[in-house]
Amino acid sequence: MLSAAPATGYELSQQFKGGIGFFWNASHQQVYQQLAQMAKDGWVQYETQSQTDKPDRKIYAITNKGREALSRWLSTPVAPSKSKDALLIKLFAGETLVSVAVLQEELRRHRAIHQKNLDKLLVIEQEYRSKSAAEQRALQLPYLTLRRGITGETAWIAWADEALAALSEQKNESP
Amino acid sequence: MLSAAPATGYELSQQFKGGIGFFWNASHQQVYQQLAQMAKDGWVQYETQSQTDKPDRKIYAITNKGREALSRWLSTPVAPSKSKDALLIKLFAGETLVSVAVLQEELRRHRAIHQKNLDKLLVIEQEYRSKSAAEQRALQLPYLTLRRGITGETAWIAWADEALAALSEQKNESP
DNA sequence: GCGGACATGTAAGGAGTTACATGATTGC
DNA sequence: GCAATCATGTAACTCCTTACATGTCCGC
Numbered sequence A, B: 001m002l003s004a005a006p007a008t009g010y011e012l013s014q015q016f017k018g019g020i021g022f023f024w025n026a027s028h029q030q031v032y033q034q035l036a037q038m039a040k041d042g043w044v045q046y047e048t049q050s051q052t053d054k055p056d057r058k059i060y061a062i063t064n065k066g067r068e069a070l071s072r073w074l075s076t077p078v079a080p081s082k083s084k085d086a087l088l089i090k091l092f093a094g095e096t097l098v099s100v101a102v103l104q105e106e107l108r109r110h111r112a113i114h115q116k117n118l119d120k121l122l123v124i125e126q127e128y129r130s131k132s133a134a135e136q137r138a139l140q141l142p143y144l145t146l147r148r149g150i151t152g153e154t155a156w157i158a159w160a161d162e163a164l165a166a167l168s169e170q171k172n173e174s175p
Numbered sequence C: 001g002c003g004g005a006c007a008t009g010t011a012a013g014g015a016g017t018t019a020c021a022t023g024a025t026t027g028c
Numbered sequence D: 001g002c003a004a005t006c007a008t009g010t011a012a013c014t015c016c017t018t019a020c021a022t023g024t025c026c027g028c
Helices: A009-017 A028-041 A064-075 A086-094 A100-129 A133-138 A140-173 B009-017 B028-041 B064-075 B086-094 B100-129 B133-138 B140-173
Strands: A044-049 A057-062 B044-049 B057-062
Touching (some): A009 A057, A064 B086, A086 A100, A086 B140, A133 A140, A140 B086, B009 B057, B028 B057, B100 B140, B133 B140
């Protein structure tokens, strides 16, 4: 993010709450810890901006050394992310230990959250589509990450509907 | 997993390499550490089985206390998993620092891995479909987690194709 | 008066990874 | 001869979360 534009820790935290949060996340505590670490390593620098009414802001910017480290990382293959989905553990193991109703409710709750995420991403997509062709070209790569979010959440919701249908069928068979 | 059947640490590790690995993962080191911790907490017990030709096996089984702890957790709502996908960071930030060709190659590499995962999951699905109706009913919930894997990987691959198409178009526009 | 946005952190601990360590058997 | 499978672990470290800590301004 700092390679795109300088920012304060607070602003970076806000970005994680927005669209970027779909594929990467860090709490505000972690952001401040990592900024301190990266400053120590010489990857970023900061300027303090005094404010009279609010606390001072520390505006962080990437350094050449930081940009080099980032370039090296970008050229190094990474392993695909491994998902850890506790909800699926519940479905996998829950059978004998809790009622199907409990699992259904949890599924519905998660479905609602994913639907909300999807709605947010679709709004961002509409904003993108209203931009000029030149702007769209400039934002092509971030747009692809947005598309990953949209297709991923859509698939999640479709699966949840499939799963909920299967569970309610089972319930009707053996009441 | 131990709530389904007793197992050794090695066997649990193997399960993570199989279908379960799609939604949860633990290295063999972590498995042994967690088994030791859970034995200390009284959630699991083990019997040592001597073997003359190979190292002794420790067969772990869940205890009542462990089953209670699991039930409690199953009834507690969990937060949806947050993904951390380094590949998307690369797309998001890579634009100015590496060539599109590097990103395309990384995308293709990941696509191949996801395709391999999908193929494995589809084999497991075929095995499931060849079982009797009674067996299928008994395995309904684990099957739903398998379906999540299949729909999730399918969506990932479809997105990768979309992204690769967009990137190769861009290349043709400005050679 | 209260909650939320703005703005920054520290401390402790739990979760997970990487490196190290050992040793037999089986198949190419 | 070498890699893979079976079978177990320890030690050190990093990554990430939870809890604690402070203070102002703005709108309802």
